[in-house]
Amino acid sequence: MKSRRDDLVETALKLFYIHGFNATGIDRILAESGVAKMTLYKHFRSKDELILAALQLRDERFRNWLMAEMEKSSTDPEERLLSMFPALETWFLGKAFKGLGFSGCAFINAAGEFGDQAHPAHRLAAEHKRRIVDYLSELCRDAGLPDPEDLAEQLALLKEGAIATAHVRNMPEAARTAEKMARILIEAAKARGGQPKA
Amino acid sequence: MKSRRDDLVETALKLFYIHGFNATGIDRILAESGVAKMTLYKHFRSKDELILAALQLRDERFRNWLMAEMEKSSTDPEERLLSMFPALETWFLGKAFKGLGFSGCAFINAAGEFGDQAHPAHRLAAEHKRRIVDYLSELCRDAGLPDPEDLAEQLALLKEGAIATAHVRNMPEAARTAEKMARILIEAAKARGGQPKA
DNA sequence: TATAAAACAGACAGGTCTGTATATTTGTCA
DNA sequence: TGACAAATATACAGACCTGTCTGTTTTATA
Known part of the structure; x- marks a missing residue:
């Protein structure tokens, strides 16, 4: 049940992500979504509100994608943490979000x-980034790693x-560099911190 | 001997950095620099060329600043490497470049x-970032660290x-988090790689 | 089928943008 | 002082931007 509002936000997200916020005019969003201008201004007070709606959608989509990737990789929390990096690499290669290649982090x-x-x-x-740190903290804690908040940061x-x-x-390939680093840092945290829970 | 061209590029860099490239109109750059529009278009073909000139200036300024900070910190290459992070923190706190606070990395x-x-x-x-990696590689090599290119990355x-x-x-404070991580990674590289040169 | 809400098309106002044209003033150097 | 180059002010063209207004058509629901 896709509403006109959804079409609008979806198209806006795509164009904002690929071409930037200021560089993307409303007219182009309307043309590509096939929505009339008055409909936009019935749902949103201004372009700024549309930008916020697009970013909110992105927050939801991105975190759901990342968490799903990490959770399907393994049941072990530590392996899940490390699986963030291969997931990132598929994103960097443009294989994660249909229609949008990779244009960096929208946030x-x-x-x-x-x-x-x-x-x-x-x-x-900032909120988007904090939510991701919170998720990583949770996984670090589940993995019984010492100082989970610090490691999550x-x-x-x-x-x-x-x-x-x-x-x-x-x-x-920066994803693989980061993964190697993560392995070292996790081991160092284990060595430094208290003994793992098992 | 500051030319009008220099005034222009200087002001452009400041406004582009603080407010963004697309959001900053030429008229504002002209008003704040006190330069006439025709003078701009005598020195630059277009706004895009002015953007490139501003970024080139930024590349030079930033790398000179960073390298100077790192070189004045110590004569030991490894300590110099680590001093990048306190330098970054002064930048993050807005104390590095007069007139521009901190609005992230211009690049x-x-x-x-x-x-x-x-x-x-x-x-x-991309070139700016590569130049910095090259500098870090050099320092890693000088420090006798194993796999200097990898560590620089x-x-x-x-x-x-x-x-x-x-x-x-x-x-x-992310600078301090990164510094802690850097210490661990350098130690790990030493432990893993061949023995240090001394 | 009748009615009401939603989306439509399209024009338009008012502002801003980049880039150009013209004519005047300033500054330099011989 | 005279000549030449550089920078100036100002106006303007043409495009694009956001947001509004009016009136018509589609869609959903009762």
């Missing part, structure tokens, strides 16, 4: 265009570094 | 707005992750 891009920390899009980007930082590297330098 | 931002890998601005961003990835995290989530 890093949004923070770049909307530099002001107080801008709603920037805030939404480390793994999240590796993820951000891999994304930026893969995008700016066109280096999808 | 990550450029790659975000100009998503096409073939776009000159995107290519310039790891440290560069930590740098990108710290930048993205600091900007999107407003977390300057």
Whole structure:
């Protein structure tokens, strides 16, 4: 039951992601979605609201995709953590989200265009990243790893570094570099921290 | 001996960095630099050329700043490598470049707005990142660390992750997280690789 | 089938954008 | 001082942008 609103947000997300927010005009979104202008302004007060809706959709889609990839890889929490990186590589290679290739992280891009920390899009980007850290924390705790919040921050930082590297330098293999690093850091955390739970 | 061209590029860099490339109109650059429009188009064919000139200036400035920070920290190559992270933190706190606070990495931002890998601005961003990896490689080699290119890629990835995290989530302390990780990874490289040169 | 809500097409207002044209002023150097 | 180059102010063309208005057609529901 796809509503016109859904068509609009879907098309907006695609164009914003590929071409950027400021560079994408409303008219193009309307043309590609086949929706009339008045319908847009019946559902959204402004282009900014459409941007926020698109980012909210992206947050949901991306986290669901990532979590599904990680959960299908294994039942072991530590292996799940490490499976984040092969998942990222399939994304970097453009195989993760149909229709959108890989144009970096939509939220890093949004923070770049909307530099002001107080801008709603920037805030939404920060929330997205925090939610992912929370998920990683949970997995670290499930894995019985010491200092799970700290380790989750480390793994999240590796993820951000891999994304930026893969995008700016066109280096999808950054995912494998990050994975190697993650293995070392996890082992170091184990060695340093208390004994694993088993 | 500051030319009008320099005024222009300087002002352009500042405004592009703070407000973004597409969001910054030429008129504003002209107003804030006090230069006439015809003068701009005498020095540059188009806004795109001005963008490239601004990014080239940024590349030079940023790398000179980073290398100077790292070289003044110590004469020991390994300590120099690690000093990248405190330097990054001063940048994240807005204390590095007068007039520009911290709005993330200008090149990550450029790659975000100009998503096409073939776009000159995107290519310039990739070159900037590669130059930094080259510098880190050199330091790794000087430090007698095993597999210096590989380790340089790891440290560069930590740098990108710290930048993205600091900007999107407003977390300057990401620099310290990255530094801790760097220490662990360097030790692991030493342990794994051949014996250090001394 | 009757009615109401939703989406449609298309014009338009008002602003901003890049880039150009013209004519005037400033600055430099001989 | 005279001549030449550089920079200036100002106006403007043409495109594009967001958002609004009007009136028609489609769609869903009762």
